[in-house]
Amino acid sequence: MNQIPFIQIALIILFLPLAGFFFTLLFGKKIKQMYLFETAIITIALGLSIYMAWMKLAYFAAERVVSEFTWIDMGNTPGFGKLTVELGMMIDNVTVLLLFVVCLISALVHYFSIEYMKGDKRYNRFFAYLGIFTFSMLGIVFTHNMLMMYIFWELVGLSSYLLIGFWYEKKSASDAAKKAFIVNRVGDVGMLAGILIMFITYKTFTFDKIFLAISQGHLPFNSEFWLTALGILLFCGAIGKSAQFPLHVWLPDAMEGPTPVSALIHAATMVAAGVYLTVRIFPLLTGDALLFIATVGALSAFIPATIALTQNDIKKVLAYSTISQLGYMVMALGVGAYAYGFFHLVTHAFFKAGLFLGSGSVIHAMHHEQDIQKMGGLKKKLPKTYYTFLIFSLAISGIPLTSGFLSKDGILASAYAFGSLTGYKIFAITGFLVALLTAFYMFRLLILTFHGEPKNKEKYDHAHESPALMTYPLILLAILSIFAFYTANPTSAEKGWVMQTWLKTPETVVPQSSRYSFMAKHEEATVENKEAQPQHETTVVHSEEYMEAMHHAHYPAMFLSLGVAVLGILTAFFFYFWKKVDTDKLVNSIKPLYNFSLNKWYFDELYDMTIVNGTMVLSRFLAWFDNTIVDGIVNGSATVTRFISRVSGLFDTYVVDGIVNLTATLSGLLGIFVRKIQTGKVQTYLILVIFSLVMLTFIYLYKILPFGLEFKM
C-alpha cells in the first residue's frame, strides 16, 4: 500500500485548482491568456486523478488510505474533556470514483467554456471561479471528518454563489445567486446542529471514530431517538445542497448562471455533494432516518418530474430532471441500496453533464434562445449535438445498453425488493411512475428541439454546429454513457466490476433495534474484530432474505422499468412527433392540473406566502411591540427618572459642585507651579529623568526612603 503515495498525490490534486484560482484571479487582468493556465492545471489534476483512480481501483480495491493530523489541541478543557480537532484525508473507492467524476467533468467544462464564454468581459475570472469551485468540491471528496466537510461545504456554497451570479448585472441572475445561497443556508443550519450534537457527544469530527463509538453502544444523550435525529439533521445539509424536496426551489433558478456552470454545478458535482454526504454518514443512519430519507427522495423524484412535463425553457426542464434524478439517488440510499444510489450518482453525472453541455451547444447555436417552443428541426444543423443528446436522453430514460439503465434498474429493483420486504410499496410505485414521466419529458424536449419544422426561421438559418472544443466533450461523455464502462452484461450491473468489486455497502453501526430488519445481524465477535481493524471495509451487510428478495425483484423490475420507459417515449412521439393528439386541446381539458405543473406546484408562491409573509407579519408585530410596550416602559421610566434627576440636580449644584470647584481651584493653584516644568523642551525633561534616576539609585543603594517609609525588596 505504501509504494504509491496516494495522500501526496491527493494533496497535489486538491491544491492545484486552488493555485489556479489564485494565479488566475491575480494576473487575470494583466494577462489575457490566464484561462489557459487554469485549464492546464485542471488537465494535470485530471491526469493525476485518473492515475490515482486506476491504481486504487485496480490494485488496492479492498483497502483504504487515511492520513490525519491534529490541527488544534486545546488539552483538557473544563466542562468538556480533552478537546482536539483533527483534520485529515481518506481515500477509498467511493472517493476515487467521485474524484474522477469531478475532475473529468470539471476539465470538460473548462474546455467547453473556452468556446462558450468567449468574448465575455470577465472571461479569466470565470475560469478562476471554476478553479475554486473544483477545489472546494475536491475538499469534500477527500475529507475524512465532518469539520472539513462543513468547511468545504460552505466553500462550495460560496463558489456556486459566485458562479450563479456570474452575470450579476442581470437582476435575475443576482437574485438567483442570493436565493441559492439562502436556501442552502436553511439546510446547513440543520447540518450544523447535527455536527454540534455529534461533537459534544463523541468529542471528535472523524467519521471512523464516531462509527466506532456508535458500534460500541455510545449514543447521543443515550437515546436511539437522538441518533435518528442526528442522522436526519445531518441529512438536512444534503437536502439543501442536493435540492431535495422542500428546499429544491433554488436549483431551477440557478439556471441563470452560464450553461457550463449549470453542467458542472447543478448536474454533476455540487448537487452530488449532498448525496455524497449521505453516503459518508450512511453507517450511522437508523432505520427511521433511512425511511425519512427515502420519503424525501421519493417526493423529490416525483414532484419535479411532474413539473418538468410542462416547462418550455430547455435548461429548466433539465434542472427539474436533475432534481428528480437526485431524488432517485436519495431514495435508493433510503431504501438501503447504497451501492446503486452511488452508482446512479456516477452515471447520472456523466449523462446529465452531457445533457447540459448539449443544451449549451444548442443555446450557443441559437444565439441564447432557450425556449424549446421556438426551436425545432435542429437535427440537420447540429448533427453531433443531436446524436450525443439522443444517447444522453436514452440513458436518462433507462433504455438498455446505456449506463442509465443499469443504475436506474438497480434502484427500481431495490425499491421493489424493499417494498416486498417491509410493505412500503409506495417507493417502488413512485419509482416506476417517475421513470415513465422522465422518459416522456426527455423525449418531449428532444423532439421539440431537434425534430419538426423550425419555428424561428431567422435563428434557424444562422444556427451552425459548435466548434470542436464544445463537441468533443459531448462525444466523450456520450461514450461514458455506454454500459460497457461499468459491466460486461448489459442487462444487469450486479455482476459488473463496479458493483462487484468497487462499491461495497458499508456495515451499519447503529444498534440492532433501530436497524432495518434486513440489514445483516452481527455477533459480538464481529464488533470486536471491527474494533481491531476499524479501517477495514466489510463485505456482507445484507441478510440472506434481502438477497433473495433482490433476486426475485430483478426480472419484474427490469421488464417493468423497460416497459414504462418505452411507454413514456412512445407517448412523447405520439404527442409531439406524429402529433396524433392536439396538445392544446389536451391542455385545455386538464387546465387546472396543467397550470399546477406549469407554475411549479406554486412552491415559490407558497414560500412567499408562508415564510416570507410570515416573516413580514412577525416583524411588523415585533415593531408594534417595540413601539407600544417597550417604548411605553422606557417612556414611563423616563418620566420617573426626570423627577429623580431634578432632585439630584439640586444636590449636585450645591453640594457636589461645591466640592468639585474647590478641587479645581486647588488644582489650578498647583498647576501654576507645575506648569513651570512643562517647557516643551526635550532636554528639560531629560534632566528631570536623570534626576529621578539618580534619586532612585540612591534609594536603592542606601535603602533610605522619605516620610519614614520602609524599603522592601
Added chain:
Amino acid sequence: MIYNFLVDLIGNEAVAAFINSIIPLLFIVPFALFAVYLERKVSAHMQDRLGPMITGWHGWLQTIADILKLLQKEDITASKTDKPLFFIAPILAFTGSYMAFAAIPFSSAYIGANIDLGLIFIAAVSSLVVAALLMAGWASNNKYSLLGAMRSAAQIVSYEIPTILVILTILVVTGSLNLYTLSENQTNIFKWLIFGGYGEGWQKFAIIPFMMVGMVVMFISTLAEVNRTPFDIPEAESELVAGFHTEYSGMKFAMFFLAEYANMFAVSVLVSAIFLGGYQSPFGYIGDVIGVSWLIPIEQFMWFAVKGLFFVFVQMWLRWTLPRLRVDQLMEICWKYLIPISIANFLIVAFLMVLL
C-alpha cells in the same frame, strides 16, 4: 621576516616596529615619482604624441623637477580657511592611504602587520580618507571644494559596499581574511584565486566564473574608491575646478598627490594579492632553481611590483579611454548593478561551497 631581523639587529621592539612601518614609504615615494612619469607617457602615447622629452633621456627627470618646484613653491593659505583642519586634512588623507599598506604583504619576507582581519582592516581604514576629504573640502571654505568633497564622500561610501561583498565572497571561499595567508597559499598560477583558488575538487572549477566576476566588480569599485576616471567626478575639472584640493598648493598639495598615487597602488596590489597570487610568481623561482634562498623574497617583490604596476597601467589606460560618468550614472552603476551582482555572486559562491 624583516621585522624579526630588525628586532635581532636592534634589540628593541618599539624601534624595530617603527622602522618596519617606515619601509613601505621607501617604496611609495619613488613609485609616485615613477607613476607620474608613467601617467604622462601613457597619456601622451595614447593620444599619439610623445610627452615630456626634454628633461633627461625621454624626459625621465621631469617628475623630479616637478617635485623640486612643488617644494619651493609658496604655501598659500586662503584667508578665510579653517586653519587647523586645512592643515590636518592632507596628513589625514595620506595616513589613511598609508595605513592600508600595513596589511599588504610585499613579499614573503615583508608585511607591515600580519593581522588576521587584514582585508576588512583595509576596508576600514579607507574610510579615514573620506573624513579627510570632507575635512579638506570644508576647511577650504570654497563651494567647489565642498561640493567635490561631498560627492567624493558619497561615492566612496557607496562603493565600499560592493568591495566588502566581494571580500565576504573571498572569506567564504578561503576561510581567511589574512592577506599574507592568502598570498602564501596561491603558490602557482593554477592556485590563484581567479583560477579557483587553492581548494580541491569540483568546487575549484565551479567557482572560477564567479571569481572572475568578483575580480571585475572589485576592480571597478576600488577604481571608484580612489576617484580615478571614469569615476573622477569629485575632481571633475569642467565642473568643480579641482574638487577638494582646489585651494591647496605646495607641500600640502604634494601630500594629497602622494596619497592619491599611494591609494592607486594600494588598490592595485590589493586586487592582485587577492585574485592573482599577490607576490607569488606564476611559474617558479630562479632562487629555487639555482639554490639561493635569499633571492626568492627579492624575486617575489619583483612580481609584486610588476602585478601592481600592471593594474596601475590599466587604470591609466581606462582614464584615457573612457569618458567621465554623470553623478546619477555613477550611483546607478553602484546601486543597480554592482551591488546586486556582487550579492548574487556571493550567494552563488556560498551555495557552491556548501553544496559541492
Added chain:
Amino acid sequence: MHQITLLHFLFVSSTLFCLGLFCVVARKNAIMVLMGIELILNSANINFVAFSRFGGFGYNGQIAALFVIILAAAESAIALAIVLNIYKMFNNVNVDEIDNMRE
C-alpha cells in the same frame, strides 16, 4: 598600577557616558545631541566588551557590542533624516527652540 584592571575600563566608559549625557542634555544643536548619544552608546559598548573579557563571557559581550553598533547605525540614519525634516520645517535645528509640544 602596572596591572590594567576592569576598573580602569569602567572609569573610561563612565567618563565617556557622563560627557555624552552632558552633550545630550545641554547642547542646543540637534546634531550635537546625536553625537552625545553616540558617545553614550560607545561607552556602553566598552562595558560590554570589558565585561566579556574580564568576566569570562566568551564572545557574548562582543556580539552584544556588535548589535549595539548595528542599532546605532540604524538609529543615526533615522535620526538624521528626522533632523533634516525638522530643518525643513523650522529652518533651524536648535532643540530648545523647537517646543511646539508645549501647548
Added chain:
Amino acid sequence: MDMYAVMFYFFAVVTIASAFAVVSTKNIIYSAFNLMLTFFGVAGIYVLLGADFIAIVQLIVYVGGILILLIFGVMLTNKITDSEIKTGWTQVLPAMLVVAAFAGTLLGMVLKSNWRVLPQLQQPVTGLADIGVLLVNEYALIFELLGALLLIALIGAASIARK
C-alpha cells in the same frame, strides 16, 4: 609600566580628551572631527580588550558610516560657506548639576559593586569564526531581526528625508 599599560593610558587619554572636546567646542564641525578621534580611541580600547573584530567594525560603521552621516547632516542643516557653524549651550547649570550627581552615582556604583573578575585572563585572539558561529546559532533570531531592522531603517530614512 609595561607596553600594555602605556597603550591603555594613551587610548584612554585620547578618548576622554577628544570626547571632552566634542562636548565643549562651539564649532560643530570640530566636534564632529573630534568625535572621529574618540571613535579611534574606543577602537584602540577594543583592541586592547582583545576584540579586534569589534574594533574594525567600529571603524567601518562609526567612522565610515555614522560620522560621515553626521557631517553631512551638519553641512545640510547649516549655511556652510562664509559663516561659522557655531552652537551654544542651554540650561548649563542644571545640566551640570544633574550630570555631576549622575557621575557621582555611577562612580559610587562602580566602586561599591563587587565585580566578578576571572583570576586568569585568556590571551586575546581574533575568534572571528567563533563570533560567526555564535551569530548564526545562538543569536540567529536577533541577527535576522537586526537585518530586517536595518532594511526598515534604510527605507524609513529614505522616505522621511524625501518628504
